[in-house]
Amino acid sequence: MASNFLRLRKPYYVESTINCSSSSDQKLVNLSFGINETRNQTKKRQAKEHHGRRSCLDSCCWVTGYLCTTWWLLLFLYHCCLPFTVGHEVPELMPAARLKREGLKGIHPVVLVPGIVTGGLELWEGKPCADGLFRKRLWGGGGFTQLLKRPLCWLEHLSLHNETGLDPPGIRVRPVPGLFGADYSAPGYFVWDVLVKNLAKIGYEGKNLHMAAYDWRLSFQNTEVRDRALSKLKSKIELMYRANGNKKVVVVPHSMGVAYFLHFLKWVETPPPMGGGGGPGWCAEHIKAIVNIGPSFLGVPKAVSNILSAEGKDVAYFRAMAPGVLDSGTLGLRALEHVMRVSRTWDSVVSLMPKGGETIWGNMDWSPEDEHVCDFSKKRYFRFSPSDNNVNNSDAKQVFRVKDPVKYGRIISFGKAASVLHSSQLPTTVLKEILHMSASRNFNSSCWEAWTEYDEMSRESIRKIGAADKAYTATTLFDLLRFVAPKMMNRAEAHFSHGIADNLEDPKYNHYKYWSNPLEMKLPDAPNMEIYCSYGVGIPTERSYVYKLSPSNKCKHIPYQIDTSVDGEDGSCLKSGVYFADGDESVPVLSAGFMCAKGWKGRTRFNPSGINTYVREYQSKPPTSGIKSTAHVDIMGNIALIEDILRVAAGATGEEIGGDKIYSDILRMSERINLRL
Amino acid sequence: MSKPLSFYRSYFLSKTMSFLRRRNGTDSSKTRVADPNIKKDGAADDDKKKDEYKIPQRRNYGSKKWSCWDNCCWFIGLICSIWWFCLFLYNTMPDSIPQFVTMAITGPLPDPPGVKLRKEGLMANHPVVLVPGVVTGGLELWEGRHCAEGLLGKRLWGGSFGEFYKRPLCWLEHISLDNDTGFDPPGIRVRPVTGLVAADYFATGYFVWAVVIANLAHIGYEEKSLYMAAYDWRLSFQNTEIRDQSLTRIKSNIELLVATHGGKKVVVLPHSMGVQYFLHFMKWVETPAPRGGGGGPDWCAKHIKAIMNIGAPFLGSPKSIALHFSIEVRDIAALRAQAPGLLDKDVLGLQTFKHLMRMFRTWDATFSMIPKGGETIWGGLDWSPETETVNNSAKKGTDNSTRNTGGNGNICNTKGVNYGRLISFSKDWAETHSSKIERVDFKGDKLTNSSNCDIWLEYHEMGNRAIKAVADHKVYTAGSILDLLHYVAPKLMARGASHFSYGIADDLDDPKYDEYKYWSNPLETKLPNAPDMEIYSLYGVGLPTERGYIYKVAPPSDCSIPFQIDTSVDGDSEDSCLKGGVFSGDGDETVPIISAGFMCAKGWRGKTRFNPSGIRTYNREYKHAPPANLLEGRGTQSGSHVDLLGNFALIEDVLRVAAGATGEDIGGDRVYSDIFKWSERINIKL
Numbered sequence A: 001m002a003s004n005f006l007r008l009r010k011p012y013y014v015e016s017t018i019n020c021s022s023s024s025d026q027k028l029v030n031l032s033f034g035i036n037e038t039r040n041q042t043k044k045r046q047a048k049e050h051h052g053r054r055s056c057l058d059s060c061c062w063v064t065g066y067l068c069t070t071w072w073l074l075l076f077l078y079h080c081c082l083p084f085t086v087g088h089e090v091p092e093l094m095p096a097a098r099l100k101r102e103g104l105k106g107i108h109p110v111v112l113v114p115g116i117v118t119g120g121l122e123l124w125e126g127k128p129c130a131d132g133l134f135r136k137r138l139w140g141g142g143g144f145t146q147l148l149k150r151p152l153c154w155l156e157h158l159s160l161h162n163e164t165g166l167d168p169p170g171i172r173v174r175p176v177p178g179l180f181g182a183d184y185s186a187p188g189y190f191v192w193d194v195l196v197k198n199l200a201k202i203g204y205e206g207k208n209l210h211m212a213a214y215d216w217r218l219s220f221q222n223t224e225v226r227d228r229a230l231s232k233l234k235s236k237i238e239l240m241y242r243a244n245g246n247k248k249v250v251v252v253p254h255s256m257g258v259a260y261f262l263h264f265l266k267w268v269e270t271p272p273p274m275g276g277g278g279g280p281g282w283c284a285e286h287i288k289a290i291v292n293i294g295p296s297f298l299g300v301p302k303a304v305s306n307i308l309s310a311e312g313k314d315v316a317y318f319r320a321m322a323p324g325v326l327d328s329g330t331l332g333l334r335a336l337e338h339v340m341r342v343s344r345t346w347d348s349v350v351s352l353m354p355k356g357g358e359t360i361w362g363n364m365d366w367s368p369e370d371e372h373v374c375d376f377s378k379k380r381y382f383r384f385s386p387s388d389n390n391v392n393n394s395d396a397k398q399v400f401r402v403k404d405p406v407k408y409g410r411i412i413s414f415g416k417a418a419s420v421l422h423s424s425q426l427p428t429t430v431l432k433e434i435l436h437m438s439a440s441r442n443f444n445s446s447c448w449e450a451w452t453e454y455d456e457m458s459r460e461s462i463r464k465i466g467a468a469d470k471a472y473t474a475t476t477l478f479d480l481l482r483f484v485a486p487k488m489m490n491r492a493e494a495h496f497s498h499g500i501a502d503n504l505e506d507p508k509y510n511h512y513k514y515w516s517n518p519l520e521m522k523l524p525d526a527p528n529m530e531i532y533c534s535y536g537v538g539i540p541t542e543r544s545y546v547y548k549l550s551p552s553n554k555c556k557h558i559p560y561q562i563d564t565s566v567d568g569e570d571g572s573c574l575k576s577g578v579y580f581a582d583g584d585e586s587v588p589v590l591s592a593g594f595m596c597a598k599g600w601k602g603r604t605r606f607n608p609s610g611i612n613t614y615v616r617e618y619q620s621k622p623p624t625s626g627i628k629s630t631a632h633v634d635i636m637g638n639i640a641l642i643e644d645i646l647r648v649a650a651g652a653t654g655e656e657i658g659g660d661k662i663y664s665d666i667l668r669m670s671e672r673i674n675l676r677l
Numbered sequence B: 001m002s003k004p005l006s007f008y009r010s011y012f013l014s015k016t017m018s019f020l021r022r023r024n025g026t027d028s029s030k031t032r033v034a035d036p037n038i039k040k041d042g043a044a045d046d047d048k049k050k051d052e053y054k055i056p057q058r059r060n061y062g063s064k065k066w067s068c069w070d071n072c073c074w075f076i077g078l079i080c081s082i083w084w085f086c087l088f089l090y091n092t093m094p095d096s097i098p099q100f101v102t103m104a105i106t107g108p109l110p111d112p113p114g115v116k117l118r119k120e121g122l123m124a125n126h127p128v129v130l131v132p133g134v135v136t137g138g139l140e141l142w143e144g145r146h147c148a149e150g151l152l153g154k155r156l157w158g159g160s161f162g163e164f165y166k167r168p169l170c171w172l173e174h175i176s177l178d179n180d181t182g183f184d185p186p187g188i189r190v191r192p193v194t195g196l197v198a199a200d201y202f203a204t205g206y207f208v209w210a211v212v213i214a215n216l217a218h219i220g221y222e223e224k225s226l227y228m229a230a231y232d233w234r235l236s237f238q239n240t241e242i243r244d245q246s247l248t249r250i251k252s253n254i255e256l257l258v259a260t261h262g263g264k265k266v267v268v269l270p271h272s273m274g275v276q277y278f279l280h281f282m283k284w285v286e287t288p289a290p291r292g293g294g295g296g297p298d299w300c301a302k303h304i305k306a307i308m309n310i311g312a313p314f315l316g317s318p319k320s321i322a323l324h325f326s327i328e329v330r331d332i333a334a335l336r337a338q339a340p341g342l343l344d345k346d347v348l349g350l351q352t353f354k355h356l357m358r359m360f361r362t363w364d365a366t367f368s369m370i371p372k373g374g375e376t377i378w379g380g381l382d383w384s385p386e387t388e389t390v391n392n393s394a395k396k397g398t399d400n401s402t403r404n405t406g407g408n409g410n411i412c413n414t415k416g417v418n419y420g421r422l423i424s425f426s427k428d429w430a431e432t433h434s435s436k437i438e439r440v441d442f443k444g445d446k447l448t449n450s451s452n453c454d455i456w457l458e459y460h461e462m463g464n465r466a467i468k469a470v471a472d473h474k475v476y477t478a479g480s481i482l483d484l485l486h487y488v489a490p491k492l493m494a495r496g497a498s499h500f501s502y503g504i505a506d507d508l509d510d511p512k513y514d515e516y517k518y519w520s521n522p523l524e525t526k527l528p529n530a531p532d533m534e535i536y537s538l539y540g541v542g543l544p545t546e547r548g549y550i551y552k553v554a555p556p557s558d559c560s561i562p563f564q565i566d567t568s569v570d571g572d573s574e575d576s577c578l579k580g581g582v583f584s585g586d587g588d589e590t591v592p593i594i595s596a597g598f599m600c601a602k603g604w605r606g607k608t609r610f611n612p613s614g615i616r617t618y619n620r621e622y623k624h625a626p627p628a629n630l631l632e633g634r635g636t637q638s639g640s641h642v643d644l645l646g647n648f649a650l651i652e653d654v655l656r657v658a659a660g661a662t663g664e665d666i667g668g669d670r671v672y673s674d675i676f677k678w679s680e681r682i683n684i685k686l
Helices: A002-022 A039-054 A057-093 A095-101 A141-149 A151-158 A183-201 A220-227 A229-243 A256-269 A282-286 A302-309 A313-321 A323-327 A335-343 A357-361 A386-391 A393-401 A416-420 A431-440 A459-465 A476-484 A486-493 A589-599 A639-649 A666-672 B002-034 B036-052 B060-092 B096-106 B113-119 B168-175 B210-218 B237-244 B246-260 B273-286 B299-303 B318-326 B330-338 B340-344 B352-361 B364-369 B374-378 B427-431 B464-472 B480-488 B490-497 B593-603 B648-658 B675-681
Strands: A110-113 A121-125 A137-139 A172-175 A209-211 A249-253 A287-293 A410-414 A470-473 A530-537 A539-549 A560-562 A578-583 A612-619 B128-131 B139-143 B155-157 B189-192 B201-203 B226-228 B266-270 B304-310 B423-425 B534-541 B543-553 B563-565 B582-587 B616-623
Touching (some): A057 B060, A095 A183, A095 A639, A110 A256, A137 A151, A151 A335, A183 A209, A183 A639, A183 B139, A220 A229, A220 A256, A229 A249, A229 A256, A229 B246, A249 A639, A256 A282, A256 A287, A282 A287, A287 A639, A302 A410, A302 A476, A302 A539, A302 A560, A357 A470, A410 A416, A416 A539, A476 A486, A530 A578, A578 A589, A589 A612, A589 A666, A612 A639, B113 B210, B113 B648, B128 B210, B128 B246, B128 B273, B155 B168, B210 B648, B237 B246, B237 B273, B246 B266, B246 B299, B266 B273, B266 B648, B273 B299, B273 B304, B299 B304, B304 B648, B318 B364, B318 B480, B318 B543, B318 B563, B364 B490, B374 B593, B423 B427, B427 B543, B464 B480, B464 B543, B464 B563, B480 B490, B534 B582, B534 B593, B582 B593, B593 B616, B616 B648
Parallel strands (some): A110 A209, A249 A287, A287 A530, A410 A539, A530 A612, B128 B226, B128 B266, B266 B304, B304 B534
Antiparallel strands (some): A121 A137, A121 A172, A539 A578, B543 B563, B543 B582
């Protein structure tokens, strides 16, 4: 076959070099070696015709071919050169290479606990629209291509059941286990990739490195009920402990994984029906250290805006820039509404709501970050500390400019005024009133199909809540949410609690809903364990929001939006309706650092056995490139952080790697928080 | 010469040009007539173009050049565009179309067993453990030499093999083990992939466990109730525990599965070599702690409901002998016969075989597949369980009765075949009665070849006389083959013999059988004390399976493998079992029936000394039927070694047992072959 083809091609090319130019003559009879006398004359005309003909489709083909050939050539060259260039880049990215030369060797088994959104999910059983996707990724890796192909189907499968918080009937979506995932869907765990590679360099492999995959949409206890995820994790840790010569494990949770692992710590020591039955000494026996990365111990304000209007900072910006695209039902997309509908079925989102109420997050007129100073116009960040004031006289002006502290305590305020004015000038009875008239909560008769719970609210109450001059703190916020999203909060509050315990001995705190809240649980009795809070600082982080009523009044619309038109003066913390504070872009310093800096420091009632805690901050440097970035997710590639983890995994204690390392105001903020310890 | 050229050219042009004319002719004529300006513009354009390309219009050859290059690009562009267009169509196509097309051609497909059984109301019940076999499990890189920079976490084995096409030698270096220790060479860590992805697909699109998993999922199984017991299939079984703690992991995971399923015991599905691995595991887990898992004597009884061995090489496979001896199997030998130069010669400097052989010989696990039980099981010089030796001469007249023994359709005429002779040097020696063969003892001194070859193989330490001596011994049975391997590859076999044993135990209570090297040999171990457990042997029948080989001494050259399968030898008649130097018997293409079925048909049947607690055993055979058409892929009724995992009947059995059925419920034995008759002929103390 191939030889036939060659034979056919060869004469063609030989031929064409000889009298190619006459190629398109219509009188094919003349086409031979015989010489045509009038050839020179006819040639010009033919050539023109020839090109005239080529001009359309042919030149398209020609261009494509030309581009392809060039592309292939370059690709070929690239691949030829690649093996020679690769060797030079890698060592720099690998702190492990250096540490290995120092003689560091992995000793303690390592367990990685991913956070929300970063774990992969795959389909085990689906509706007919998801045919052929069995055990294919829906989330992570190649999963997102499905979003483009069949968006509604994709959303349907990622939603959970509205009442149970488990799978809807007929759909089973499960977490993807494994470290790298399969190599054909490689970048699934891009988040952990760099860390895993570094760990591998100093001797880690499948038997002493484990990724605790769990379904991050479920509430923590439900991962055990449905998937036995906590039992699996327990068995895995015990196995690694035994199989590696009784070496305790180092746990590295990230983001929401932090709360998940707190839950695990309580679960594993609780007796069987509710817990894992490991007995009171389990943690002391099996865990060396918990290195929390970007921990959201006390929740994130982002979760609030997410629940209220499915918006974050970025979405709001985007909306401001291209007003029509997201809002109007043009294209029939209604992306935000869809997102909201799906994400409200995820219990885990509620675990990220701010915990500790006004004591931690501040009330109407006070917040622990009162002295925080922002200047994002210069993309710089100043610490308000005496030393800074003395040294940077030139910056002092900016520091003093903010006389009136930002009222961070008002996490949601409707209208700019509500976010600035002193509380005495604001109407006080807000929710009580509305809650009382909740009898008037009736169906909007105009909407025949309730999409989000907003559709079940009357216009009136929506307007009342969203009337200007109302502000909500971390405590009153829950009343608001209970009102606008009653079903979800009902469901989720059976699994999570957001308060502060008065008396930790109260037997009610044995219930699992308190286990993931560090302010309502005692750390296990494990005096030799260590807890690290490692997080990035120096990046503006959403802390509170200015909201407005959505202009559109139609059905299936989210009635509230972040008011992106509101901006503070230059150098203010307010930008496009969002007040920023210090943090790692997602988690404010307060949430990430407080427990290690104060709540658990020393021997407190939350930490009765005096587990050592360390605050390790990683400051953002102006050129935030990959290996030095400290943003919430990118920090997983930060070389300083990786080095710390490697050292701890190789046996170092917190003192040996340098104890606390603090750049932010966390100590000062913690001081201002008045919490009985 | 010129005539055909011009013919082709005119033919080709007339085809393409007529096509172009038909489309563009109207256009061009219109422009010419209607709007001369355009034409002028066109001409101006042309001139510009020509200037750009610096091809003077007045010279003929100039435009020739342009045209050729042009044509090339045009052609490539056309192909690409069409390709992209098709790709686009393919991607936008609803997923139901391929199925629709298939249905239109073949008629409605039968429901996959999972769907069918779900309609019957079957639900997930017992957790399931999958034990992959040799070669099918994935391996990934955790630490590599310099040449493998950047491939961390990539698959070395299985998956796409993608990255390693580019650097074959690097790949060989990483996939080989250390010759002395049997572990990784220093500086290299290659580890098994864990999770279901380890062996669901071997390469993209080539399923191994995927079909089984999909069907299990239909009746409600998911990640939490399925466990893939991945292990490094290159290592000897005990070494997987020493290096990776694989056995400990399996134990811990089975315990977890039982605990999280409310005490429901697991159903284990080992495939191929996984069968022996799991035998090893069962002994290991009940052995006290330092050497074993310390699970106590009733661990298996407490945790295992049934073991459903799929394509089980309990007693080894003759294929492994050919692989050890000359890294050949039937298919490779046939390929060599067709293109003699390609694989043998050092042309291209490839030396594929020697590389492969070296790699293969570093893998301890391959020793587990050497035939076990010696002449008692596999037959001696003049008898074998598969042939009726006694009546051979008496039945000479009635040919039909010897062929198709018992009317069950043997795959070839077994009359007069001496299956017992696993290796014979020439066809004559394979057929002559043993009394007429003079065998020369080969155990002489070995003269070392002084030549230095690039690639180390133990063959190079053998002199020509030694090679001749091996050939002069003429025939080898399953017993003497071990001596042969010990002779040609002493170091290798010494390493292998410390991990595996191939004999038959006289006295199973002898304390020496506590040693781990006996644990994977069913003829040298006792099954655990678990009377409620069930053991199934599920295997395919109806495919020609390698059972014996005819070898020849390769044409002497310094650095090649000195023995080859003699592919020129064929049987006398059409249906002869001898083809291309290979004697075939019935089996699943890799494992002969005698190896897969004997233990369950006789060795363990009832209460025997190998099965003191009387665990019930079942033989389930699946007759091979080739796929009806191409669209069916690898078939739903296949009996071949790996494709069996896609066999609907087998999957249905598996699902039923996993959902709680016993062996009696699914119909007990189902046998097509003569395995019971053959087992009868094997004379072994039970």
